[in-house]
Amino acid sequence: MPDAAIHPSNPAPVPRSTQRWLSRLAFLVAGAAALVPLAAAGVRGSLLLIGAAVAAVAAALVATWWFLTHRRIIRWLSAVTAVAALVAVAVLFARAEMVWVVVVTATLWAGAAAAGRAALADRSAGSTGQPEYETPAPQRPFLIMNPRSGGGKVARFDLVDRARALGAEVAVLEGTVDIVALARQAVRDGADLLGVAGGDGTQALVAGVAAEHGVPFMVISAGTRNHFALDLGLDRDDPATNLDALSDGVEILVDLGRVGDRTFVNNASFGAYAAVVQSPTYRDAKTATTLDLLPDLLNGAGGARLVVHAGELDLAGPRAVLVSNNPYTWTDMAGLGSRPRLDGGILGVVAVTVRGAGDAARLVGGRRSRAFTEITADTVVVEADVPDLPVGVDGEALLLPTPVRCEVRPAALRVRVPRRRPGAPVPRPRLDWAVLGRMALGRRTV
Template sequence: MGGVLFVNPSSGKGGPSVEELASAAQALGVRVHVLEEDDDLVELARQADEEVLGMAGGDGSLGAVAQVAIDRDLPFVCVPWGTRNHFAIDIGLDADDPLSTLAAFGDGVERRVDVGRVGEQLFLNNVSLGVYARLVHRRERKRQRRETFARLRALLISLKDRRRTERFVVDGEPLRASVVLVANNEYRLDLFSIGERDRVDEGVLAIYAAHGLRRLRWTERKTTSVRIETRRDPTHAAIDGEPALLDSPLELRVEPGALRLLVSPEEGVDVEATASVEAE
């Protein structure tokens, strides 16, 4: 019965207009629903009659519809329409050309990719705790006054002393860190920041801790599940860059291959990932 594309009109930054995106999708036989202020995105996705669910928005909006796609065992189309588009970039989509990703509705190839969970809440990218999470909450309050927020990279470079570290207990081991980040698969690291992921289908959580002195140091380990205790309960967190309050302890896990991602044949998962899926 075709596909439906939900569009968050407040997410798009530059590039095609909402009207251009809607027109291109409708030309492929896709029903388009541009979200209005009072719309319940999750409920709309649950009630959609179509056999493919798509979302044009930032990572937070993508995660909401991806959750429904998993619950309903339906394919999911990701259209990069946010400011940073971390998930879209990491799965190999061209974030500068969102119209090209619409081809997945027509001749899309299905790839299984992983998702993470904190409790029962899904995340596509990561969950962060510590200084960054607190500033995400501050950003959300300031957004109501139309103020801006510095990016994670600038924040991390500014963490220079131990007074900004917090205490955590990770799988029973005490830890002091400025930022703790639990990622759906492994990121590339440099001295100051977390970069991109080469794969989103290796079935692991990657746990990063940033220690701030004169320079940042990152420590890393990989696992499939982790328990994190925080001193504050509930604690400030950021889930895919969006603010959340989570009860301590946090139980996080990876769900390998949970999301049925549709991509156009020219985009998406690399040759190695394709081979691993087709071999199953």
């Protein structure tokens, strides 16, 4: 691989004077958001309404916890309670003729957040756009395509014929196939690139072979979710555009995760989710299976008791653990965001430890809740009180002998991508009001 790398252009940094005024604007608008309810209902009335809103959200979270941890009548009473708590606070604000205040306050807070993130944006400048390397086009590319992935995207986008027209040898999966053996045989036969049109689980298996033999790997976003393709900046709406990498591509170096003896490109999950996906009924009835199994898993009556060792952290009893190949940016408590880079040489670790209704109520604090743990580490060891632990690896259900060790392999994989592609989503900067305060005062920030 050439020594010189092409560095994709990054947005110009925000001038310090602009940062200062944006941070001041954020505080000004946030102050206005705080004053609107006080002016509309008075200090006492506003505090009572705010307290009622917080209590209602906490009650809804507790009721949701009961919904997930119980069955039959208690489950459905809990669902009704969760909805009723939120409706009650809405009615309370409506009776106090404060709905307009909620709308105005929410709009102001959104404006304050937008100004704050704009001020902080260039603190992550350079965090996107991994170095690209000019390398010769492959002469004998070998692509594995799963016609069932993504609801039939391989046929819908005519990927087989398009790839063959570009000189690639294509193996279309039929029946049960040892994908790892297939990829290794292709390398022995002279393939100088391995690629996959399929889900992330299949991508990970072939990526491990490519890294093992030092040949470049190519991703074609023909799966359902295509998380790996998203973070590589590929077009997920039209997987045929990914084939441009064969004729006009560049290479980037990315890390790989390893859990036990298995490679992962996205993440390995432990706890409730990993146990649920082991069920033979999960594929055909995801929601029903999840609701049926969660009560025992979350109450500790079913599933393994986990102990996580990551860096200096020793965490006992988490209900769910996610170990990712580089940390995710979280857009909300309900789902993962994206990974701004895949070459940080570090694992992301997210653990949720909710042991009862009290912890569920504390989740109103979001990521700051003590029920939510988020760190990074280069090695993670998960112990359990069972000899074999359910693990979800890039969406695939596995059983691995305990303890389970997760590691990161920095720059282990050469990935060939199209020169022109949408690009990885730029993460929103995390609002840090302490940093914004220093910016507003004109002090230097790190």
